[in-house]
Amino acid sequence: MLVKFWIIIKVIVGLAVVGVFTFTALLSYHITVKPLGGIYEKIIPEAGTVLRIEKEEDFAKFLDSAEMPDFEPGDRAFQKAHELIALGKIAEGREKLMAVVNVFPSSPSAPTARRIVGEMNLDEVLSSIFIEGKLNYEVKRGDSYFAIAGRNNTSLDILMHLNGMMELKNLQPGDDLQILPLNFRLLIEPQRKALSLWNGAKFVCEYPILNMEGTAPKSGKTVIDSRRSTIDGRSVPPTAKDYRATSKSFQIKNPPIQILPYDETDDAPPPGLFLREADIEELFLLTRSGNEVEIRNPKK
Secondary structure, rough: HHHHHHHHHHHHHHHHHHHHHHHHHHHHHHHHHOOOOOOHHHOOOOOOHHOOOOOOHHHHHHHHHHOOOOHHHHHHHHHHHHHHHOOOHHHHHHHHHHHHHOOOOOOOOOOHHHHHHHHHHHHOOOOOOOOOEEEEEEEEOOOHHHHHHHHOOOHHHHHHOOOOOOOOOOOOOOOOEEEOOOOOEEEOOOOOEEEEEOOOOOEEEEEEEEEEEEOOOOEEEEEEEEEEEEEEEEEOOOOOOOOOEEEEEEEEEOOOEEEEEEOOOOOOOOOOEEHHHHHHHHHHHOOOOOOOOEEEEOOO
8 A cells, every 4th residue: 555655646746747847838938939828828917028029020120129239340341351361361361451441441440450451561562582563684784773773663772672682783694683663652641640652552551650840731643752861961872881871761842841750859850741760761662753642631
């Protein structure tokens, strides 16, 4: 009799567990899917207010009324570029960064994108290994460095850099030189305090303008009138041994504007635009007299 009693108890407990499980499942269905009425409606009379998406139209209304995060398109493109570069997809990452630079120039991510793209571009432009845009020139009898540079729209500075020369050596017929035609253009944006380098419509790199002295120049197109390299006010040619120690500067034509290295100790700087000395040195490698310059200064 005692054994039968415990069997009955176990059966009752088992049925109770099944009942609780079933009740809980139905209650969950009542709340999240469809009201069941009866005792369930009495237990939770407000179940109909719980979010249920029964039709596509209801889901569309839900999306329209939901408060979605505001993603800035430029930031999204920049984040995607970061992910691609991290995965080793450099070309695809650079393309996304260029989209930020060209399509979303006002994006909070644009300054960082311009800096990264600029570093990538300059690594290629100034590398003797990367040959896109560069020419191989075979020296002929009677050639000189000045003549070669003049015929190919380049400068002695970049000739020496690409060919690994600390000073100009004697030319021999049959010598091979790597040449980069310098047809870049400068874009000066005083309001944004930026000077950028472009290859046609393609962005190359950007340099910050650290200081501006004098009246902001008006918008317009002009050219680099001259490039200067001096020591203690004395002009030094690229062929001189002390050329690398010179201070570099540019003179822009109409309106006459100087682009100079910034010296924070100078209490009375002359009128002009001031860049970091290292940036001036880099621009010297990438420009020549006659390069196009655009000044873009929006009216306030």
